[in-house]
Amino acid sequence: MAGVRLSGVTKRYGAGITVLDNIDLEVHDREFMVLVGPSGCGKSTVLRVLSGLEPVDAGEIRIGDRVVNDLAPRDRDIAMVFQSYALYPHLTVFENIAFGLRVRKTPKQELARLVGEAAEVLSLSDKLEKLPRHLSGGERQRVALGRAIVRKPQVFLFDEPLSNLDAKLRVQMRAEISALHKRLQITTIYVTHDQVEAMTMGERITVLNGGHIQQTDEPLTLYNTPANRFVAEFIGSPPMNLMSLTKKDGVFQYAGHPLPFTGNTGAAEPSLDTVLAGIRPEHVDVAEGGGGLPAQVVLVEPMGGETIVYLALEDGTRLVAKIDGMRRFTLGETLMVTFDHQQIHWFDPRTERRISL
Amino acid sequence: MAMGKKMTSAIVHLTLILATIVTIYPVLQVISISLRPGDSLYSTSLALIPEGATLNAYKTILFEKPFLLWMRNSLLVSITVTILGVALASTAGYAFCRYRFPGRGIGLMSFLISQMFPATMLLLPLFLLLKKVGLLDALPGLVIAYVATALPFCVWTMKGYYDSIPVDLEEAAMVDGLTQIGAFRKVTLPLSAPALMITALFSFITAWSEFMVARVIIQSLDLYTLPLGLESLAGTFQTEWANYSAGAVLVCIPVVALFLALNRYLVSGLTLGGVKG
Numbered sequence: 001m002a003g004v005r006l007s008g009v010t011k012r013y014g015a016g017i018t019v020l021d022n023i024d025l026e027v028h029d030r031e032f033m034v035l036v037g038p039s040g041c042g043k044s045t046v047l048r049v050l051s052g053l054e055p056v057d058a059g060e061i062r063i064g065d066r067v068v069n070d071l072a073p074r075d076r077d078i079a080m081v082f083q084s085y086a087l088y089p090h091l092t093v094f095e096n097i098a099f100g101l102r103v104r105k106t107p108k109q110e111l112a113r114l115v116g117e118a119a120e121v122l123s124l125s126d127k128l129e130k131l132p133r134h135l136s137g138g139e140r141q142r143v144a145l146g147r148a149i150v151r152k153p154q155v156f157l158f159d160e161p162l163s164n165l166d167a168k169l170r171v172q173m174r175a176e177i178s179a180l181h182k183r184l185q186i187t188t189i190y191v192t193h194d195q196v197e198a199m200t201m202g203e204r205i206t207v208l209n210g211g212h213i214q215q216t217d218e219p220l221t222l223y224n225t226p227a228n229r230f231v232a233e234f235i236g237s238p239p240m241n242l243m244s245l246t247k248k249d250g251v252f253q254y255a256g257h258p259l260p261f262t263g264n265t266g267a268a269e270p271s272l273d274t275v276l277a278g279i280r281p282e283h284v285d286v287a288e289g290g291g292g293l294p295a296q297v298v299l300v301e302p303m304g305g306e307t308i309v310y311l312a313l314e315d316g317t318r319l320v321a322k323i324d325g326m327r328r329f330t331l332g333e334t335l336m337v338t339f340d341h342q343q344i345h346w347f348d349p350r351t352e353r354r355i356s357l
Numbered sequence: 358m359a360m361g362k363k364m365t366s367a368i369v370h371l372t373l374i375l376a377t378i379v380t381i382y383p384v385l386q387v388i389s390i391s392l393r394p395g396d397s398l399y400s401t402s403l404a405l406i407p408e409g410a411t412l413n414a415y416k417t418i419l420f421e422k423p424f425l426l427w428m429r430n431s432l433l434v435s436i437t438v439t440i441l442g443v444a445l446a447s448t449a450g451y452a453f454c455r456y457r458f459p460g461r462g463i464g465l466m467s468f469l470i471s472q473m474f475p476a477t478m479l480l481l482p483l484f485l486l487l488k489k490v491g492l493l494d495a496l497p498g499l500v501i502a503y504v505a506t507a508l509p510f511c512v513w514t515m516k517g518y519y520d521s522i523p524v525d526l527e528e529a530a531m532v533d534g535l536t537q538i539g540a541f542r543k544v545t546l547p548l549s550a551p552a553l554m555i556t557a558l559f560s561f562i563t564a565w566s567e568f569m570v571a572r573v574i575i576q577s578l579d580l581y582t583l584p585l586g587l588e589s590l591a592g593t594f595q596t597e598w599a600n601y602s603a604g605a606v607l608v609c610i611p612v613v614a615l616f617l618a619l620n621r622y623l624v625s626g627l628t629l630g631g632v633k634g
């Protein structure tokens with residue numbers, strides 16, 4: 001059992017491209033840490049430097065109490081599930097799972113027992129003699145998991161393991177991987193670009209963008225107090241609405257409209273002339289009359305339990321509202337929009353950092 | 358529509374049948390001559406098995422001529438060339454595929470360019486080089502010459518095949534506990550069986566059927582390889598055509614056997630592009 005700590009880790013490809021820029025990340029022993037960010041932000045690179053497949057240009061990597069910077073992948077006691085699964089095509093399921101054990105010269109009987117156990121946990125017992133190419137996508141995924149868990153390493157690294165599965169299987173495997181983690185209690189770093197996966201699976205989540213860590217927190221903390229504009233927009237679906245407000249007569253206003261939220265706004269950083277207000281779709285309400293900002297209905301997505309309404313304000317700014325239940329809306333109709341003013345997030349438009357009132 | 362398809366199919370098959378006949382006819386002819394009783398090259402008979410067919414020529418070739426010695430020399434040379442060719446091409450191809458090093462591009466390109474010149478152009482430089490290192494008129498010299506000629510094609514074949522194997526597999530093996538060399542041996546190499554077979558076959562045939570280089574390098578009669586030996590049967594004044602043909606048939610047998618044995622790999626090897634992971 002071991003925690004993982006990256007301190008000041010920097011990784012460059014060639015001279016120009018800095019893929020990881022001074023990353024500090026601590027993953028506790030037994031923790032399930034999700035690393036989330038858009039494609040190309042450096043998530044896989046974090047796993048690759050952690051596993052030793054790529055050297056770092058600066059910084060220190062610790063697994064447990066060992067500095068592993070100079071250790072080869074095989075000496076780091078980690079297991080990795082690749083996005084492509086990377087199953088050995090010429091070996092049966094049994095041999096794929098047994099591969100790491102054989103390399104470590106595990107005695108025959110123990111090897112058979114361990115592989116059998118792993119196969120049992122992953123419902124692969126009747127597939128052991130098959131070759132990977134005769135398996136379905138979900139089964140291949142399980143074999144890749146089996147190969148990782150059978151060795152009981154100190155750390156699991158998952159690189160977007162579910163991205164090749166269809167939606168239904170993805171939801172199922174999500175739960176299975178979470179259950180597996182509860183059972184095995186092995187420190188896990190799980191990479192995904194899907195914020196739903198991150199929110200549902202992570203004990204803590206690290207948001208990465210452009211090779212920088214944006215925020216590390218528990219899922220709900222991340223959702224309720226995003227540290228900056230990027231996190232605010234990245235976490236949550238549909239994404240958070242952002243409106244630029246300008247101060248006039250000591251009060252922040254939107255496009256000259258008297259704002260539906262008052263009072264609290266005046267207390268924002270007094271030096272700022274403009275602020276970004278972030279409002280989650282579920283905190284936007286619409287009504288057929290009364291006060292608020294007038295907005296036109298552009299698109300309606302009835303989801304059953306809730307309805308997503310896309311609105312256009314008078315200056316063309318788009319807003320998304322998530323309305324409980326199945327209220328009916330007509331395209332083109334004008335509604336009055338109000339916000340739950342307790343739930344507004346404020347960001348400095350220059351630094352894009354969160355500011356508090 | 359259906360008519361058009363049938364026509365196309367008929368034309369394709371007709372072409373294939375013609376090509377097959379053109380290919381097979383000389384072979385049948387050689388077999389036929391090897392079975393003739395006399396030394397007559399020209400015969401008006403079109404029968405595949407000639408009148409009074411006999412295996413005498415085979416007996417003569419095997420027991421009255423140093424055929425078995427030539428065979429031994431050829432096998433020695435060809436097998437060594439095959440082993441060296443596979444060993445060098447599989448490792449060099451791997452380096453060219455997975456590593457970026459100074460001279461990589463030039464190396465690959467010069468391999469390719471060397472293939473553009475006819476082998477005869479290499480004769481003089483090869484002769485001079487082997488003379489310098491004292492390997493003229495010696496089987497090792499011949500081996501070196503053959504390996505050198507077979508290697509460019511083999512390296513390209515291996516490199517091309519490795520390119521189609523995802524790096525992920527080796528990385529997974531390294532995380533699973535192997536060194537890079539271990540991953541190469543346990544994962545990449547077994548997956549490259551088809552390319553290895555092509556490399557082996559190509560190296561073997563290059564050495565087995567080569568005449569010109571051998572003619573230039575080898576002088577001693579007891580170092581003759583099969584092609585040299587066969588040629589020596591064609592006398593200045595009179596050629597024993599039946600013996601000559603029997604020898605030719607015998608020379609072909611190992612190659613044909615090898616082809617048949619490796620057929621499975623060859624077919625999958627030639628359609629490599631489509632098979633992934």
Ligand SMILES: Nc1ncnc2c1ncn2[C@@H]1O[C@H](COP(=O)(O)OP(=O)(O)O)[C@@H](O)[C@H]1O
Binds near residue numbers: 042043044
């Ligand atoms: N071997 C490499 N050489 C150069 N650039 C690379 C290499 N590998 C990755 N990159 C670049 O590094 C960035 C991060 O890659 P990666 O970690 O794979 O992103 P992610 O997994 O978050 O999608 C990308 O912009 C990618 O183009």
Ligand SMILES: [Mg+2]
Binds near residue numbers: 045159160
């Ligand atoms: Mg990636």
